[in-house]
Amino acid sequence: AKPGFGWHARCAIALAIVLMVDAGCWTYDRFFNPDLRVTFLSVGEGDGAVVRFPGSRVMVIDGGSSYGGFDAGERIVAAYLWSQKIMRVDYLVLSHPDLDHFGGLDFIAMNFAPRAFWSTGVASVDDSYARLMDDLERAKIPLVEVGEAAPVAAIGGVAIASLNASTGAPRTQNNTSMVLRFNFGIASLLFTGDIESAGERAMIERRGDLHATMLKVPHHGSASSSTPAFIAAVHPDAAVISDGYLNNFHFPAAAVVERYVDAGAILMRTDLDGAVMVDATTDRMTVRTFRARRGDPIHLVLPAPPPVRTTEHE
Secondary structure, eight states, X not given: OOOOOOHHHHXXXXXXXXXXXXXXXXXXXXXXXXXXXXEEOOOSSSOEEEEEOSSSOEEEEXXXXXXXXXXXXXXXXXXXXXXXXXXXXXXXXXXXXXXXXXXTHHHHHHHSOOSEEEEOSOOOOOHHHHHHXXXXXXXXXXXXXXXXXXXXXXXXXXXXXXXXXXXXXXXXXXGGOOOEEEEETTEXXXXXXXXXXXXXXXXXXXXXXXXXXXXXXXXXXXXXXXXXXXXXXXXXXXEEXXXXXXXXXXXXXXXXXXXXXXXXXXXXXXXXXXXXXXEEOSSOEEEEESSOTTOXXXXXXXXXXXXXXXXXXX
């Protein structure tokens, strides 16, 4: 009779099977997952989100701050990307040039080889912003200016529309924020940067219905934003406030929190909930939080948005 496999051989076979299954799961998750996945990272007082489109393309929207030797881009955003085995970012997006939004983007730009850098074209006098732009130029990363007249595009079947406030709004740096709405079937997400009440009003006057299933609350929940008219125009099912724990600005304002709750929105905060993770198909949206303060994942009932014509973005 032929001798059976020894324990070394059996262990080697088992290990090979485990590695093959792991590689298969990773390959599917990284390159073939059909869902739209968005993670609002807990970057302290600032904004930072990672968008994973159906297929393989990845977008980073803002990167938190960088100060006193702490770089949110390196410590939080990059750490998350590496944990998801993401080694390249396709699109790097800056909502507006405030340090708590662009501070961490330099590290991402230099270590994740983005194919394009999206901004509104508004500059900052901050020295670290100048370094970011110099590094982008040295790395030959194409700059794409996204304005209110930008055409609607699509990435991985997700329609992306620029809803930037009309130029009639007061041109504060916050009101120049890039505003993007993502539509995927009947699921929708609205990213608002730090727009304030004047910018909100200009968008409402120009566009009317701003509905989104999930809203990134403007300006960290500041009292300068989230007017009742804006919340009514967006009428979100869920909203997330990106803010720092016990921050010096006392964000979010109590009145703003009350407005969202009164409007029936499920409100989450990165200072209390940690990262907020959204998984959307064309007909459902599920939201989980890192700290799971709310227990089970939230399954949102999705109303259908108006149809959007798109052209696939390369």
